Each structure stands twice: as C-alpha cells, then as structure tokens.
C-alpha cells in the first residue's frame with residue numbers, strides 16, 4: 001500500500017482492500033447527503049480498481065481528539081472507529097486525438113468530510129492522484145465540477161492548474177443528492193495536463209502567489225459581468241449583456257485577450273436562500289461560458305478575494321497558445 005504523509009496527523013493511502021472501502025461508501029453519503037442511489041457502491045469501486053482505477057483515502061491519525069459534531073450521521077461514522085476523512089476516486093478512460101483515442105485518467109469524485117475542509121486535504125488527495133497517475137505513464141486527468149462552486153474552482157483551476165474549454169449542459173441529468181437537488185447539473189469538464197510545467201509549478205512548494213483582481217484591473221482587463229449586491233444581500237447577475245454582439249466582432253479578442261467572469265463566492269447560500277436567483281445565476285453563467293468557449297476562449301485561472309464581501313472570478317484567455 002502506498003502512503004503519502006501530509007503532516008504528522010494526516011496520511012494519504014491508496015485503498016485496495018475491500019473492507020477499507022466500506023467507509024468510502026458511508027463518507028460519500030455524508031459529503032453528498034440524501035438519496036443512497038447516488039452512492040458509488042463498493043463493488044463498482046472494486047471493479048474500477050481491478051481495471052486500473054484508483055481510490056485514494058485521507059486519514060486522520062488523531063481522530064479521537066477532533067470529532068465534535070451535531071450531526072448524528074457524523075457521530076455514528078466516527079464512533080464506529082472510522083478515520084477516513086476524504087477520498088478521491090477515478091478510473092481509466094479514453095480521449096480523442098488526431099492520431100486516434102488515447103488513455104487518460106477520468107477522476108470522478110473528490111470528497112472531504114465537512115469538518116475537515118479548507119485544511120489542504122482536497123489538495124493533498126489530488127496531489128497523490130497526480131503522482132500515482134504519472135507513475136503509470138498517463139499524462140492527462142480530466143474531471144467535471146460545477147463551475148458555480150467557488151471553492152472547487154479555486155482548488156481545481158488556481159491551486160492545481162487545471163484548464164477548461166468544455167461546458168457540459170445538464171451533464172448528469174437530474175441529480176438527487178443534497179448538494180445538487182433542484183439545480184441543473186451543468187459542469188465544466190477540466191483538463192489536467194499532469195506532465196506540464198504549468199501544473200508542476202502550481203504543485204511545487206514554492207508556487208507563485210495568488211493573482212489579485214488588482215493585477216487584472218491595472219491591465220484594463222474587462223469584467224464581463226460585474227456583480228451587484230441585491231436587496232437580500234445576495235449577489236445578482238448582470239442583466240442584458242449581449243454576448244453575441246460582442247463576440248461576433250472580429251476585433252473583440254484582439255482588444256480583450258483576457259477577460260474576467262464573475263461568479264458568486266457562496267452559491268450554496270444562494271440556493272438555500274433564493275432558489276430562483278440560483279437558477280438565474282446558472283442560466284446567466286451557462287450563456288457566458290458557452291459563448292466564450294465557442295469563440296476560442298478557455299479558462300486558465302481563477303481569482304478569489306476573501307473578506308467580508310468575498311468575490312470570485314474566472315480568468316478566460318483567448319486561444320490555446322496562452323497555456
């Protein structure tokens with residue numbers, strides 16, 4: 001079994017033993033609460049593992065000191081001695097190239113227990129996945145995620161260096177778990193070129209400092225959809241942007257090789273407080289991303305400004321030569 005230590009307290013391990021996959025099933029239902037039919041069962045995880053799939057777990061080695069939770073499901077999970085606090089799951093897949101299909105790793109799930117988020121566990125799991133998949137001689141990992149989840153965007157695009165040029169409308173049809181219920185399952189399909197300099201720089205210990213909005217504004221970068229705060233203190237999408245007119249102008253990409261697209265920093269809160277506004281955000285950003293992707297732009301970076309009024313922006317660049 002391969003082990004990667006994050007620090008003295010947390011450890012990352014490859015999981016292959018069937019008994020150790022039981023907590024992966026339970027943790028899925030804690031991360032995506034709700035319908036049990038949404039859980040990938042142990043036999044499917046094993047079938048993937050037998051065929052080149054990877055299940056990677058993060059373990060808390062000091063679990064007893066840490067668990068304080070009001071949730072019964074959590075209490076039960078931890079009191080049964082489980083110390084799996086996060087996992088990543090993926091399997092081999094194919095992608096098309098001009099020379100025919102080639103093998104990639106299709107990463108399907110990344111989940112961290114709610115008590116353990118924002119401590120670098122998700123990053124460490126992806127880093128271990130990067131290392132394992134590279135060792136197998138595969139140079140591309142892809143996965144999908146909801147483009148309106150700012151934390152995921154920061155992790156995937158900024159910290160890991162993934163890029164995106166593919167927008168999948170209603171990718172998974174109707175989802176029934178607690179995070180996705182009532183929403184369209186639109187997704188970004190991201191490419192993680194794991195042998196690229198871009199990615200190894202992002203993963204290295206002395207990585208660059210995060211970009212700030214000021215960097216872009218000083219270069220007169222256009223914000224396509226600057227957000228306003230509405231009466232209910234929630235961000236509302238810009239009305240009336242006619243992208244067709246902007247993007248069919250041949251000069252547009254020359255004067256705007258880089259643009260910023262704003263998304264809410266806490267989409268889960270909007271879904272909870274104003275589901276109609278959440279749908280407006282979904283359709284608004286769907287229109288923007290589909291339009292820019294079809295005119296040769298791709299997502300190359302992400303800017304998150306924390307604080308009392310946090311703001312989040314995708315950076316879109318024109319042409320693949322920008323990578």
Ligand SMILES: CC(C)(COP(=O)(O)OP(=O)(O)OC[C@H]1O[C@@H](n2cnc3c(N)ncnc32)[C@H](O)[C@@H]1OP(=O)(O)O)[C@@H](O)C(=O)NCCC(=O)NCCS
Nearest residue numbers: 109110111112117118119120121122123150151154265304
């Ligand atoms: C997405 C998920 C796996 C991330 O795990 P995690 O352990 O919290 O990730 P990390 O701590 O490594 O990274 C989170 C980063 O987002 C930042 N962040 C937190 N809130 C944010 C926000 N609202 N907007 C942008 N960034 C945010 C954190 O500061 C951290 O960045 P840093 O390391 O540069 O400080 C976890 O939140 C999760 O399980 N979510 C539910 C399931 C899901 O959406 N899975 C992914 C799709 S399959």
